[in-house]
Amino acid sequence: MIIAGLMAGTSADGLDVALVEFEPDGDADALIMRLLAAREVPFDAALGLDILRLLEPRDVPLALVSDVDARLGQASAEAVATLAAEAGVEPELIVSHGQTVRHDVADGAVTSTLQLGQPAWIAERTGAPVLSDVRARDVAAGGQGAPLVGILDRMLLADVAEPTAVLNLGGIANITVISPDAEPLAFDTGPANALIDVMARRITGDERGFDRDGALAARGRVIPALLDDLLAEPYYAQVPPKSTGKELFHAAYLDRHLAAHPGLDEHDVIATLTALTARTVAQACAARDVGAVVASGGGTRNPTLMAALRAELGDAVGVRTSDEAFGLPEGAKEACLMALVGWLSWHGLDAVAPELTGARRATLAGRLTSGARPLRLPAPRETAPRRLIVRR
Numbered sequence: 001m002i003i004a005g006l007m008a009g010t011s012a013d014g015l016d017v018a019l020v021e022f023e024p025d026g027d028a029d030a031l032i033m034r035l036l037a038a039r040e041v042p043f044d045a046a047l048g049l050d051i052l053r054l055l056e057p058r059d060v061p062l063a064l065v066s067d068v069d070a071r072l073g074q075a076s077a078e079a080v081a082t083l084a085a086e087a088g089v090e091p092e093l094i095v096s097h098g099q100t101v102r103h104d105v106a107d108g109a110v111t112s113t114l115q116l117g118q119p120a121w122i123a124e125r126t127g128a129p130v131l132s133d134v135r136a137r138d139v140a141a142g143g144q145g146a147p148l149v150g151i152l153d154r155m156l157l158a159d160v161a162e163p164t165a166v167l168n169l170g171g172i173a174n175i176t177v178i179s180p181d182a183e184p185l186a187f188d189t190g191p192a193n194a195l196i197d198v199m200a201r202r203i204t205g206d207e208r209g210f211d212r213d214g215a216l217a218a219r220g221r222v223i224p225a226l227l228d229d230l231l232a233e234p235y236y237a238q239v240p241p242k243s244t245g246k247e248l249f250h251a252a253y254l255d256r257h258l259a260a261h262p263g264l265d266e267h268d269v270i271a272t273l274t275a276l277t278a279r280t281v282a283q284a285c286a287a288r289d290v291g292a293v294v295a296s297g298g299g300t301r302n303p304t305l306m307a308a309l310r311a312e313l314g315d316a317v318g319v320r321t322s323d324e325a326f327g328l329p330e331g332a333k334e335a336c337l338m339a340l341v342g343w344l345s346w347h348g349l350d351a352v353a354p355e356l357t358g359a360r361r362a363t364l365a366g367r368l369t370s371g372a373r374p375l376r377l378p379a380p381r382e383t384a385p386r387r388l389i390v391r392r
Contacts, residue, residue, distance in 0.1 A: 001021070006097060015075065016334055019083060022339070081126050134341055146357070160180055170192055171194040172190070190236060217270045220266075291316070348381060351364060
């Protein structure tokens with residue numbers, strides 16, 4: 001079965017699109033996954049800026065929410081249709097995560113989550129059925145609705161020999177800890193690029209800028225007093241399962257901390273924020289006796305961040321990318337996750353696990369929008385595959 005996965009992450013910089021073929025192995029215990037094609041599609045400037053407006057913690061016009069919902073749906077439709085045409089394949093299902101614009105947490109419980117990117121535009125453009133809104137059912141079942149990637153990580157590391165953290169460095173950092181003798185655990189550790197991006201945009205004057213190659217942070221030095229202040233954030237002390245987003249880690253949040261440390265050099269600030277990401281990830285790993293880390297996401301392209309992370313983890317903890325560990329390109333991993341969620345849901349299998357999100361029970365993920373033809377789902381499978389085998 002060929003499935004297209006679409007992911008718009010918390011960095012709000014574009015779409016990750018992947019065309020993935022799934023085939024059950026002769027051993028019903030395993031599922032074979034082949035990445036047929038993948039691409040990162042940047043948002044056009046106007047859409048990108050409007051999404052960033054929605055991510056700020058202030059009131060916005062309902063007209064903007066509706067407009068972004070339609071424009072992102074259209075952009076998603078064009079992205080997947082173009083990649084499918086170039087690859088010469090027709091996906092049987094498209095899974096669109098959409099752009100998270102709200103993820104509300106009160107007293108550690110997620111009260112609502114909202115992703116934009118109207119799936120009807122994708123179904124109309126491609127003729128394929130679309131699975132969307134993949135987090136809400138888990139939230140309704142008492143879960144965090146995040147991180148969803150644990151379902152993929154535990155299948156990739158089904159036979160792991162030591163406690164291993166699978167790390168994603170997007171706008172927010174999250175880890176899945178897989179151990180040979182314990183239940184898997186997944187949670188958001190804190191900001192990855194969310195606060196770094198805020199400072200990069202101030203330094204460069206580019207409203208959609210980022211710290212390319214970590215060059216800005218490399219020019220600064222870490223300010224211990226500011227780092228200690230940032231590390232006092234109560235979120236870090238919360239017990240998993242837990243999740244967070246730009247509702248917490250945003251520009252005004254950073255400014256409140258900077259107000260207590262006036263006159264700092266901007267490059268020192270971004271260096272300190274880079275150290276914050278590395279420190280909070282490393283502390284989360286150390287608390288769970290992690291012996292190896294497999295990293296993916298845009299943050300892996302920041303050598304200053306990766307060097308800081310390796311220094312915080314220490315020489316005893318090996319760090320590899322998902323490409324090195326699994327043969328899965330770091331930029332395509334979350335789009336492949338969406339495709340896997342689609343395969344599981346299409347076959348009547350739970351795609352969100354309560355041990356990973358804290359829900360009361362496991363649930364199917366998402367809701368379906370029909371394509372050009374009436375929906376005809378296969379008979380539900382009785383058991384889910386335990387392992388995922390990546391093949392080229």
